[in-house]
Amino acid sequence: MVSNENIIRLQLVNGLGRKTISKILSYIDSQNMELNDFSSIVKLIKSLGVKKLKFDLEKIEEESSKIFELCRKSKINVVGIYDEEYPDKLRAIEDKPLILYVDGNLKILNDYNNIAIVGTRKPSQKGYEVSSILAERLAEEECCVVSGFATGCDEAAHRGCLSTKGKTIAVIPSGHHCIYPKGNKTLYNMILLNNGAIVSELPPNAKAEMHTFIERNRIIAALSEGIIVIEGGKKGGTSHTVRFANTYNKPVAYTSMADISTDFSQEKSVYQENIDIINSFDSLEKFKEKSFEKVLDKVYSM
Structure with missing residues (x-):
């Protein structure tokens, strides 16, 4: 070892x-x-x-x-692949992070009630509101909301969760001392104050690079039981996150409540098969149950 x-x-x-x-x-x-x-x-x-x-x-x-x-x-926790605290969900993927740097609540990385909310950095006003509202609702249902700490849909998801004092995990593409975007230090502190976590596989002094945004998205997908896409096209971080989710056999849902600029039938070829559409709180609840059922299925099959 x-x-x-x-x-x-x-x-x-x-x-x-x-x-x-x-x-x-x-x-x-x-x-x-x-x-x-x-x-x-x-x-x-x-x-x-x-x-x-x-x-x-x-x-x-x-x-x-x-x-x-x-x-x-x-006081950043360093968690390696040989540590007991290392998340089993990350241990299960082929290209696992060798080291995690975690600021905040280390325990929630091992919880099985995590739902990711992802989307474009430049959402419509409605898309931003939907991201926040869905995160708020999930937090009320005692789910932990996972996202990527970027502007737009990610920020809305974190803030929506925090509005009800919920727990949220932010997976960042840089080190903790080089957070991107720089103006989000207040959000960073709010996440910690509400018993959440800021996670990176990069050391504190590492800056974000183009490839680290993509690599960050595999961690978001792996840590989550299900992934909800708010707004996002065929390119960019959203599509990478969903592709990772498909690889890890994680349920993916897409909300039709936002003003999407491209036709959903075109998006379907990118996001592959069996996608749930979230257009109400009832459909959100069903997707949440579906995501957690997959976890139970894994436990019973062991």
Whole structure:
């Protein structure tokens, strides 16, 4: 078993990606190796011939020390794949995050009452209101609302949930000290005050990049029992989240209450089959029950 600190050090090796690190960790596990110091892990990687990597150990130690200190000062929980607290829902996906940085309530990541609300950053006025209203209703039903902390539908979902003092999980595409958008620090603090959580797979000092938005969406889909699309077209983050949901066999619903600019029949080819339409609180309740039934089915089949 490799410590969280050494996994973080591996992530700082230039040219070493998440999938390759996962394979290295699997090999270490399969051989029942006890590698407590990073130099032993580096020696193993070199012996395995994993690419032609250059290990700048001094730089890696300097950068990792900054990360450890930032997490300590900001009281950000570092949760790795070997920890008991690591969410089973993330453990079940193939491309799982190796490390999670969590500010706030760590326990809700393991709850099974999470519903994601996602959509465009530029919704219509009605779309924004629908996102907020549905989140508020779900919070009243003691659901935890998951979203991506972006402007537009995501922000509306978080705020709607918080309006009834509900719990919400924000999965961000950056580190906690580089939140995007910058103006959302107030929302960040409100989430924490209401016993929610801010989650990232990136260290506190990491900035958002184009690919991290897409990678963030797989975590949103995996942590949720069901996904509700408010407004979103064939491209962008919404479609990525739904594709991940389909891969993980999570129920997807689409609301027709918002003013959608494209015809739903066209959208259906993107969002695939068996999509629920939410156009009332009754249909929201049915979708919620459907999402939670899938969880129970998994439990009974174990």
